[in-house]
Amino acid sequence: MHELVHVVSLLAAGVAACCGALVWRRRRSSPLATSLALMMFGGASWALAAGLAGLATTGTARLALNYAVYPGVALSVAALFWYFLVLAGYGRLLTRRTVALLSIQPAILILVIVTDPWHHLFYARAGLDAAGTFTIVTGPLYWVHVAYSYPLLLIGLAALVGAMRRAVAGHRRVYAEVLAGSLLPLVGNAVTIAVSPGAPSVDLTPVLFLATAAWWLRIEGRGTPQRLVPIAARQVIGALDDSILVLDPDGRLVDANPAGRAFVGRVSAQHRLATPIGAHWNDVVGPEIATLVARVALQTFPLPDGSVVEVRANEITGDDGTNLGRVILIRDVTEVERLRSELVIQASHDPLTGLHNRRHFDLSLAEAMRLATADADPLSVVMIDVDRFKTVNDSRGHAVGDRVLVDVAHTLARDTRVDDLVVRYGGDEFMILLPRTTEAVAAERAAAWRLACAALSFTSVGEPFGVTISAGVAQMPAGATPDEFLHRADKALYQAKSAGRDAVAVA
Template sequence: MIAVFYAAMTYRRRFETPLAFPLSLVMGGGAVWALADACALAAPTPGLAIAVNYAVFPGVATVIVGFFLHTSISSGHRPSRPALLLIQPLLLVAVVATDPWHHLFYRHAEFGNLGITGQPGPAYWAHVLYSYAMMMAGTVLVIRAMRRAVRGQRRVYRWFLVGAIAPTAGNLVTVFLHVDMRGLDLAPVLFLVTGVVWWWTERSGVNSEPVPVKYAQVISALSDAVMVLDPHGRFLDVNPAAAKLLAAVNPAGGAVIGRQWLEVAGTHFPAAVADAGQTTIYGASGNVYDFRVVKMAAADGSSTGTVVVARDITELERLRAELTEQAVRDGLTGVYNRRHLTTVLEAQAAVAADGHPLSVVMIDVDHFKAVNDRYGHAVGDQVLVDLARQLAGSVRECDMVARYGGEEFVVILPGVPAHAAAERADLWRRQCAARAVDTPLGTLHVTFSAGVAQLTAGGSPEDLLSLADEALYRAKRAGRDRVLTAEHTLSVTG
């Protein structure tokens, strides 16, 4: 009754997992097997007991079919023609149904206190051999799958084998040892153990995906190029991604297995396998590769080969550079931000310690609040963007334009003295005043004020900015739209 209930519950899940239907066959066949055994023991006449006993064997055949299907699917070898598995059960039914006439299954059978005893015939032994052969074949499939599986899945197959071995051992005891157990047939009872163990391995999650994962499948599925070399640097194996990479860098290379690393890839990645570890290599085509090299060693410490894993990180490096650039840029104007200004100014001040002049120009848009109030913030933003573009397009490659905050900008001019910096700033001022910004309220002309300071003796980058700021505010107090130079000069301390 337990087997019938479990077979019904498992059969209901046949569309959820491919293992449900085979397991329902095992449990259903075990139920028929046990029921036939019980009915034979309870039969009122020996003739009826022997007749009912024949019903055991269709149940056995159903168990074998379910067992082999379950082991095949679990090991990743689903039968291509499962209907062929029905041939033996159908022949068995035909033989046992007609056995009273030909006695090929039982040469002689009689009913005693401990159940049916008799002399097996050739058909009986053919059935036994076929059943054990199928169970052995299924067990071998599971063992082979276990050996190829990744480590975390081997536990599944070990438990699977525990469930398979239990009824096999019980049946061997029943068939060959004839131990006095008062009519108890161990095999159908122990198939309940099989059902519980197999159910647990599936429902607990350790076997939620019954198709085994082989190392070769894992390596082939990787997008990283994996190459295995022998101790002499010859290719032993490459996955599809590695074959594609090697074909890309050496189109005329052809097959690589058995060839030397230097012959196939050495001109493109000359130092990739020299030492274990990780390195970044820039290819001749401009691509960037991340190489990881693992040296394999035997138990005695001798080298058994090298595993090289390569990944094309060109796009990753481009995105990284782009993100790095974005991190130092002002989001609105596109020029550098204040944090990067501080970093660059400190570096330039260190260079100025050797006697090179360093000047900064601090710029503030005149009446910017009034522009925002009258024309709106969108126009105000456009004014800042236009000014930033003008400044960025007017400086040298070694100069730097940064948004200092709000409507303020700072231009770093290494190697330029204060008077030359003031002249350049005044040119930018005139260009800015000549530009027009079209708005819904009419044409807008903006001006800016600027303060210029030079780092010469005794000061720091912070003092340099402070002096430029003071000069800027003097320019604003003097009427705006002008450039003034700081009244003091400074130099780098130390």
């Protein structure tokens, strides 16, 4: 009887190897084919070694073939775990790193069984006893192998059970079939280990593994497991943070995901609605939002609670072109808009002083010159430098220098009109654009700023000190370009510095 079982194992090994080769060819078209093929190859190796071990006539040959069982065992376990993860929807976890980690235990197992005749930690004792019966006493590393394999498979089974619970009703039956097939070899192997660990006289586990693989191959042939791997579309929509609302052609709300229901609860014009489903869109969100959505396909607007949403509306049409309604996607972009506003501010403002920067000044100057020319109004500019600022930085440190720049900037900005523009032009240089201001008035204001800055007081290492500024004033000449205009102010500033600094010069 035992011999017949061993012959069956050999035949099963041949069938499994052929089937594995056929399945392997489908690995590019099926996400489950690779793991299923590896399981068949592992089962074939396991069944071949187990069958030959049972038919061996010498203790040495039987021991060697018993060792040869375990590479196939390790491959079958790893492939089975792989199959479970992919079918449960966790195929993304099987990266190259994960596959490398799964390969560690089989590699160590092979090393252990190759060296076992020297350390006897896998098989403590093996051979023919006095009665001529081949017996094996397992060692601690054998049980380490068992303790690794079963928890790994139980983790895979738990993932599969979780996927079955999440699946739609029509798919649960297929998951149940896969689970039933996987339990057959696991139970058979557990019974074999419990009854006769090490070298059982009859081990049906590899044959049961192959039966499971054949059963799964039949399910795979129907194509159903491939459709199970992705989660159902409705589950995906339900998990989205974005609000999704569906309207019929008359504008009534016919469906919404959980996020959509929450959004409707925030903005509902009629809070007495027991459920928004079935209500008209205008009554649900109010005419203002409803009108915006009807007018454009994409719109961003603020809500009364201060948040900002982006609303996209798309028409739903049937195969014959008839209007079936609209689907509305609502996304909270409050944080995005906040970051966008910050970027706009950063692009046009100096981060140290808070004043506008040179880029903003250049854009504003061109527009101010255009308006001044069109309205025949005077336009003046004041260019200011902090005197001997490099000495302050070098002798007192950059932190003190930064404080000087900030206080000077605040002093210049404090006494300005709404239309005036004060910018940090670069380094210790400031620029003030004065619309509808003559050269004479601009010079008076520059003199006032000079006195205000001279009154500033600073302290460094307990020592008080002050700073002064020099200013160059210029009025826009008729027909001048921006560069020519600024060159006049720069030339006037040079004159102020040449006069001994702490001065105002007019171009």
